Amino acid sequence: MLQCAGVSARRTIIEPRGLFLPQYNNAPSLLYIIQGRGIKGITFPGCPETYQSFQPESEQILTGTAESQSQRIRDEHQKVHRFKQGDIVALPAGVTYWCYNDGDVPLVAVQVFDISNTANQLEPRQRSFFLAGRHQSGQQTYETGPESYETGPQAYEIEQQAYGAGRQAYEAGVRPIGMAPLRGNNIFNGFDTQLLAEALGVNAELVRQLQAQNDPRGEIVFVPGGLRMLRPSRSQEIQQQEFEESVQAQEQFGESWQGPYNVTANGLDENFCTLKIRANIDKPSRADYYNQRVGRIARVDSQKLPILNLVQMSATRVVLQRNAMITPYWSMNCHCGMYVTQGQGRVQVVNHQGRTVFDGTVRQGQFLLIPQNFAVLKRADRLQGFHWVTFNTNQNAMINQIAGKLSTFKGMPLQVLMHSYRLSIEQARRLKFSRRNEFKLFTPRSPRTLVQDQ
Structure with a gap:
């Protein structure tokens, strides 16, 4: 089913002070932060290095590297982005990114790739191209399965074995117990050493370091002293995030937004290079729909996060209280x-033939793919509740709900319902108006209540 839908999913764990090495992918993706916090760097092509550090004049004199009329740049790089639990992070195809856990707890994230996206011109499989490190064949990536649209979806277990090791494994450069052997190298390994050295303007010894031929480490490494880089102070970053979130709550993006590659009067720098890549959908205050007894729904689409026009994906966060339901929809x-x-x-999925292609309990850590136009019904467990994140392969995902406010049934004349289902006028009224005051989130109803409604 994942292969038919053109979707791939993986789950990643990065221990504290773990660095997820630079790579790029053949398909756009959305990353949801389940636990922890960290820093992500995304290198957009053609964008300036807006973070700069200059060497003090005293150091220039002592080292004999003073430059006339200017200071020597110590380091410069593109903007780094802080993220935290509940954030959705957008990653365009072909863009280099890296990630670092600067928190005290393991960083846990789930990433979904849209491999059928037009940005992917390769075969319909997710491919990671490493600038450093090596591919771990034991990583949890799911993109194929024995089922098809006809046989129905399957709930994939991606909770039990995440890749990413503890500090000892990082330091020793070995894989954790149970991890499959490393396979594949970074892209520099395939180039001729001398030719690459000439292209980069460095010596062959340094190129061999890039090629990592004798480096057994995978795609996550431990940084003993912590990662140092240019960025605002923690308090400044928090203030900036709060400001951005307040602006995000007020702004409404319309058709005037031209997309990241269309240069406007502001130029490429301000229209593409400074796009936000994250939005939080976990905070109750961010909910688009809220019912105290039932739960909440929060969405992030291209109207809230314009970079999703490039990624062509969106996300929805749903929290259902115990025994609550979400409207049947497609x-x-x-x-x-x-x-x-x-x-x-419990989740039920029905195909175009009216056949139940999935009917079962979906639990924490499982991933379920629901194809376009397949009807679905969801109900939370009566003891635990039901929380999930949906990754959509459209930047402005739309659903058609069957019952409740603004629904298919509500939009039909009573006579159409009567003759469609051979109902009396009273039965048609009950069908149409039973949930007339509820929108998307439905309160549970007892058998006694249902009998009284008859």
Whole structure:
């Protein structure tokens, strides 16, 4: 089913002071932070290095490297982005990114790739191209399966074995117990050493370091002294995040937004290079729909995060209280990958032939792919509740709900319902108006209540 839908999913754990080495992918993706916090760097092509550090004049004199009329640049790089639990991070195809855990707890994230996206001109498989490190064949990536659209989806277990090791494994440069052997090298390994040295303007010894032929480490390494880079202070970053979130809550992006590659009066620098890459969907205050007794829904689409126009994906965060339901619906314009973050619930999926292609309990750590236009019904467990994140393969995902406010049933004349289902006028009224005051999130109803409604 994942292969048919053109979707790939993986889960990553990075221990404290772990660095996820630079890589790029053949397909755009969305990353949801389940636990922890960290720093992510994304290198956009053609964008300036806006973070700069200059060597003090006293150091220039002592080292004999003073330059007339200017200071010597110590380091410069593109902007780094801080993220935390509950954030959705957008990653365009072909863009280099890296990640570092500067927190005190393991960083846990789930990433979903849209490998059928037009940005991917390779075969419909997720491919990671490493600038450093080596590929770990034991990483949890799911993109194929024995099922198809006809046989139905399957809930994939991606909770039990995440890749990423503890400090000892990082330092020793070995894989953790149970991890499959390393295979594949970084892209520099395939170039001729002398030719690459000439291209980079460095010596062959340094190029061999880049090629990492004798480096057994995988794609996550431990940084003993912590990673040092140019960035604002922690308090300044928090203030900036709060400011951006307040602006995000007020701004409404319309058709005037031209997309990241269309240069406007502000130029490429301000229209593409400074795009936000993250938005938080975990805070209750960010909910688009809220019912105290039932739960909440929060969405992030291209209206809230314009970079999603480039990624062509969006996300939805749903929190259902115990025994609550979400309206029966189908997705109009995308496939939906559902990852359960807490609790469990029953999910039913029905195909175009009216056959139940999935009917089961989906639990924490499982991933379920729901194809476009397949009807779905979800109900939270009566003891635990049901929390999940949906990754959509469209930047402005749309669903068509069957019941409740603004629904298919509500939009039909009573006579159409009567003759479609051979109902009396009273039965048609109950069908149409039973959930008339509820929108998307439905309160549970007892058998006694259902009998009284008859």
